[in-house]
Amino acid sequence: MGVSLQTKENKSVSLDAFPKPLGGKWRSFIVRLWTTVAMLSAFFGIISAGHLWVSILIISLETAIFKEVVQLGQVSSSKKELPFFRTLSWCFFFTALYFVYGKAVLANFEDRKLWFMKSYPLRFFFIHHTFVCFSLYCALFVAFVLSLQPSQYAYQFGVFARVHVAILIVVLQAHFMVLNTRQGMIWFLLPVSLVIVNDIFAYLIGFFFGRTKLTCLSPKKTWEGYIGGGIATILFGYCFARILGRYPLMFCPKLDFMDCGFFCHASCKPSPTFISVRKELPQFIRKLLIRLGKQSYASRNLRKVLDTVCSVMGFCIWSQDNNSLDPFLDLLPMQIHSIFLSLFASIIAPFGGFFASGLKRAFKVKDFANLIPGHGGVTDRMDCQLLMGLFTYVYLINFVLRNTPDVGNLMSLVLELSTSEQLELLQELYQLLREKAVPLHVLQNTMNDQVIST
Numbered sequence: 505m506g507v508s509l510q511t512k513e514n515k516s517v518s519l520d521a522f523p524k525p526l527g528g529k530w531r532s533f534i535v536r537l538w539t540t541v542a543m544l545s546a547f548f549g550i551i552s553a554g555h556l557w558v559s560i561l562i563i564s565l566e567t568a569i570f571k572e573v574v575q576l577g578q579v580s581s582s583k584k585e586l587p588f589f590r591t592l593s594w595c596f597f598f599t600a601l602y603f604v605y606g607k608a609v610l611a612n613f614e615d616r617k618l619w620f621m622k623s624y625p626l627r628f629f630f631i632h633h634t635f636v637c638f639s640l641y642c643a644l645f646v647a648f649v650l651s652l653q654p655s656q657y658a659y660q661f662g663v664f665a666r667v668h669v670a671i672l673i674v675v676l677q678a679h680f681m682v683l684n685t686r687q688g689m690i691w692f693l694l695p696v697s698l699v700i701v702n703d704i705f706a707y708l709i710g711f712f713f714g715r716t717k718l719t720c721l722s723p724k725k726t727w728e729g730y731i732g733g734g735i736a737t738i739l740f741g742y743c744f745a746r747i748l749g750r751y752p753l754m755f756c757p758k759l760d761f762m763d764c765g766f767f768c769h770a771s772c773k774p775s776p777t778f779i780s781v782r783k784e785l786p787q788f789i790r791k792l793l794i795r796l797g798k799q800s801y802a803s804r805n806l807r808k809v810l811d812t813v814c815s816v817m818g819f820c821i822w823s824q825d826n827n828s829l830d831p832f833l834d835l836l837p838m839q840i841h842s843i844f845l846s847l848f849a850s851i852i853a854p855f856g857g858f859f860a861s862g863l864k865r866a867f868k869v870k871d872f873a874n875l876i877p878g879h880g881g882v883t884d885r886m887d888c889q890l891l892m893g894l895f896t897y898v899y900l901i902n903f904v905l906r907n908t909p910d911v912g913n914l915m916s917l918v919l920e921l922s923t924s925e926q927l928e929l930l931q932e933l934y935q936l937l938r939e940k941a942v943p944l945h946v947l948q949n950t951m952n953d954q955v956i957s958t
Contacts, residue, residue, distance in 0.1 A: 533711065536878035540704070543876070543885075551693055554768025555758040558692060559682050563605070566678040568882040570597050572872040573670045574663070576863070589651060589660065593667045595644050600671045603637040604679045611922040612761060630922075673890065681893035683916050687900060689770075690754040694745055694842060695896045698849035699888045701740045706733030706854070722861040725854075734850030738843060743816050745842035749778045755838075759919050776837065777904060780818070783833040793821050793831035841904060848895050853888040860887035 550557050574593055610630040613621050620626060629636050652660055684691040710729025718725040748754040755778045756770035763769070785793070814820035818834040860883060864872065871880025879885055901912030918926060937947060 532878060536707075539876055539878045544700075551689065554753070554764060555685050555689060555770075556761045556764040556768050558685050558689070559761075562678050562681050562685075563601070565882055565886055566674050567597075568875075569674050569678075569886055570670050572881045572883045573674065573863075574666055576666070576867045576869065576872070586651065586653065586656065586660070589663070592644065592648060592651065593663060596641075596667050597671060597675070599637060599640045599644060600675045602640070603633075604675055605682075606637075607633045608920040611920060611925070614922040614924070615760070615762060677890040677894045680897040681889075684893060684896050684900060686759055686916075686919065687757050687905070688755045689758075690745070690748045690838070691896055691900060692893075693754065694741065694748060695845055695849065695892045696889060697744060698737055698741050698842075698846050699853055699892050702733045702737040702849050702854070703857075703888070704733075705736035706730060709733060709736075719858055721858045721865065725858075730854065734847075737850045738846040741842040741846035741849075742839050745838045746816065746818060746836050749836050749838045777841070778836065778838055780834050780836045783835050785831055785833055790831045794829050796821070841899070844899065844903075845896065848899075849888075849892055852895070853892045856888040856891040860884070 550561050606629070610621070610626070610633070613626075614630060621630070648660075648664060681692060684695070706725070706729035708729075709732035710724065710726040713732070714726030714728045716727040717723060718727050718730050752772060753770050755774060756772035758764075758768060758770055761768065784790075810821055814834065818836065818839065820834050821829060821831050860872075864870065872883040873881025875881050876885065901907070901916075902909045905912045907915060918929065921929065934947065938944075
């Protein structure tokens with residue numbers, strides 16, 4: 505039976521006539537939608553500022569992730585009568601940051617010839633970077649051992665292990681994302697976008713059509729969302745790679761930040777990866793598309809649609825060269841790479857999220873934090889991105905860069921040296937090759953070929 509209210513005019517009004525509040529599922533959907541829009545807007549704003557700000561964003565995010573991971577199951581240090589124990593954990597983290605990024609930052613300051621790099625302490629920190637890092641770690645390790653309390657052994661060693669695992673997973677994998685950015689913004693933006701699109705479409709398809717549970721680690725994940733999100737990710741990646749490949753800011757490497765002020769600008773000659781190649785289609789497909797073209801190009805609106813498909817995907821019916829129907833595939837090699845990146849983002853990267861879900865269940869928490877309404881913490885949004893960044897780096901040095909994989913990996917370390925150290929390395933390599941009896945003309949021809957290629 506419905507419940508009614510009596511108004512001043514003595515009219516009975518049923519409460520069923522009033523609009524009901526949104527259910528929990530739809531309320532969560534709307535909150536999640538608006539925060540997603542806000543995060544994407546801020547994200548693309550940082551992307552437009554250039555490589556330096558993207559690198560700062562990555563470091564800021566890994567700091568937030570470390571905080572959330574270490575805080576899992578951690579009670580107040582004051583209640584445990586360990587007043588400096590949390591400070592010790594953060595000292596380990598900042599030592600790791602200095603080990604990973606300190607050399608590159610100081611080398612940049614050195615190349616800029618900034619006045620404070622002439623001081624002895626900074627010169628020592630710059631030249632003896634590895635010794636300083638090792639000394640800091642040893643000091644922290646001794647401090648940890650001295651802080652052990654007989655009644656708190658299990659708790660303290662548990663936090664110690666969690667700190668080191670977090671450093672290994674978070675700091676090192678996030679560093680690969682920075683290295684990807686140096687090779688061109690597209691190697692950061694495209695993989696990140698693939699994971700975001702996969703997460704969005706897996707959520708939407710699972711929300712509306714999901715019936716079959718995928719894993720007990722994450723009850724809201726469904727097979728329908730997993731498969732549908734994968735298909736959408738591959739299509740998106742194929743098109744988005746073509747669009748990004750048109751802009752120098754995306755494909756030009758930024759091996760250092762010497763010319764970066766508040767914004768970073770990039771200009772370069774496109775590598776073969778970003779130069780489109782015409783591919784002929786099989787004959788039966790050509791005949792089918794020519795027949796379709798004769799009908800569609802008579803319609804102005806349909807012709808615009810087909811021209812858009814040609815621009816975005818590369819499937820073209822009309823040839824601008826001979827101004828006639830001539831179906832072909834205008835392929836950007838980066839689009840092929842995007843397919844492999846999309847497959848990883850759809851099949852393997854989600855398991856980073858399942859791993860994070862299992863970790864949360866182990867500590868009996870719903871989210872890593874409540875920083876982002878509808879999403880949880882930063883870790884809840886970045887759990888798949890770290891694994892994706894590592895795969896992108898491995899794929900990049902193995903199948904994209906012109907160097908062999910080991911040389912490409914070594915080059916990422918060389919880039920962290922100052923110009924004077926790179927020249928010193930060049931002299932050492934020259935001396936080593938001469939000692940191996942490599943003919944002088946071979947070395948000269950190699951250097952001449954390198955100059956011509958650039």
